[in-house]
Amino acid sequence: MDLTLLMYLVPSLIMFGCGVYGFLTRKNMIAIMISLELMLNSVDINFVVFNRYLFPLSNEGMFFTLFAIAIAAAETALALAIIINVFRALKNVDITEINKLKF
């Protein structure tokens, strides 16, 4: 059986859905960040898959993915640093409790 485009896109969609769901429902900042990573990775998969199936002669999709992974890593590091600092200051990473800067 040949692997079709759809076979890649469906798991990617499920992954994205999981990411959205996690992003909306989790209260823990770390969990929210993981959900964010899930969404990002599903988009990466889409990039690669569309490049592979629709434009096999070019490599832009691959490059973009590599870029995205690198930037995502940097951004994750930054986000983790923020979360750790928030935790140090407030002893808490629950997003509903952290509203000191609101209003």
Add this chain to the structure above:
Amino acid sequence: MPLNLSIAVVAIPLFMFFFLGLAGVKMSRKLTGVLGVLGMLVTTVLAYGVAFTYFFGTGDGQVTAEGVRQAVIVWNPDWLAFTPTLVARMGIALDPIAAMMLVVITTISLMVHLYSLGYMSDHHGNPEKGFQRFYADLALFTFSMLGLVVATNLFQIFIFFEMVGVSSYLLIGFYFHSPAAIHASKKAFIVTRLADLFFLLGIMILSYYTGTFDFFNQNGMVGMTDSMDAAKAAIGSAGAQTFMGCSVMAWALTFIFIGGAGKSAMYPLHIWLPDAMEGPTPVSALIHAATMVVAGVFLVARLFPLYVIEQGAMDIICVVGAFTAFYAAAIACVQSDIKRALAFSTISQIAFMMTSLAVSSADNGLIEIHEGYGLGYMASMFHLFTHAMFKALLFLCAGAIIHAVHSNENKDMHGLHKYMPITSFAFLIGCLAIAGIPPFAGFWSKDEILVACYEKGLGWGLWMSAVAGMTAFYMFRIYFLIFHWKEHKVHTEHKPADQVWTMTLPLIILSVVSIVAGFVPMHDLVTWDGKELHTQLNWVVAGSSVAIACVGIGLAYVMYFKENPLPSKMKNSMNGLWTAAYHRFYMDELYQFITHKVIFKAICVPIAWFDRKFIDGFMNMLADVTNRAAYGVRRMQSGSIQSYVYVYIMGALLIAVVSIVCVLM
């Protein structure tokens, strides 16, 4: 003495004001008072010198040319240039009335300064607070009044008009811890300020049509008739313009007269003057008897060349003056507070001056100078001069009496002749002078006024003669009630007596002046066109006015010399009239009614309601709606990323569904 010294005459009181006002608190009370008196003495000597040089100077100082006394502009720098031609200047001009007023103001002011050394030194046995402030304010007033009379233009006269108003306000409210004094000072300020609004309107109209504020031409010495030519030209050009049936010039001059009427307490703007008696008595003598209250007369006299052309404005002044003279005299007949009675007497006498000015233009619609023309003007200025002297004398006597018995009411006085002989004689001289008994000062000036009135018409003359008779009656009523009537009830703690020499000396000096002031050859010195006026005593008028005055005095003698039931019988027989006159014909109540019931209740309250409900309400509604909207919208901007994303995703899904549905259909 060079006329330039008139600058010093005006400058010294100003300097004394700043000096005593700023350094006074550091000095002892006595030093302040003595310095104030000395400063005033120097001013007085200089003013006398300037006036003497102006009137009698020969050689370089001579100001007459071809028998006409010229106005001299001593100093006149530009101050505010509105347009190249319309310039407000600040300067000093001397003409007969200015020179005469310099003498009057400085004399009375010096007497009052001296008198206050005694009068203000104690207040019911305690040292008077604010002694230094009192002298500073006196100096300020003297400066303002001097600046007013030497003004070279309308703009300057207006500024000094306001300044005398302010100093009057400060001095009436000198006892600022007493509510009555505060009310009186506010009332005086507001009423005169209201009148000054009309004055300002008049100045604007007049300066718009004539293109100048100046009284005199700028080319050094000019005849006063020159300013009249300019006025004639101006009226000629503006004469075609009419507003509500009267020429604009008539409106302007009437408005200016209203300003003067406010200061000079003409009916119906007189209500502030009786209340102003709440101030210290020397202040009443200086400001509210002799100087400031004649500012209105002075103003009309200053603009006399314009008024003679405008018969309509003159008629208004004439009617107002004649009515006020009678009205105030009627009230003065029944007042029990001696200062108030004197205040109404002042109003009546100033009305005499106003009427005299106004009858001056008798039977001439055109500018035609005939013999006797301008007699009223001279008589008015003459009466201003003599009245200042004897009315200041009467007020200072009243102050001495009040100081002795600690009351303003004549029921607390009675029979003081035995205890205060000097004051009694001084008061008697003042009364004889105001009643018009020869040879006292009032006779000569009042006689001229009556002659001028008879020239205008028999009715005017008879009316004013009758008022002169009332004057004699009420003045002697006051005199007899204070000094005779019955034995004085002596309180054991202190007996009333003549006061200290600082208070008695001014009385003696002013008594002498009141006797001799009538012999000043005023008709040679102070005339409206600067020429000598040939007058002679009109024996018919003089004889009849003396007879009327004697009848008035006789009536007062019968009723008030010895205690008797006649006055109370009179009072009961015409109770309504007596009560009405005692309550000043309810003018104050009328004002109270108009301001409170009509203006406040019927106009201000609805306006305030409209303002609060509609204007403020609309603005508040806008603010309220914005506030509420913001409060509602606030919840949307929660700062919670999760809810933003939720809304975003839901929106995106909705759009997706809609577009799919659209594509499928």
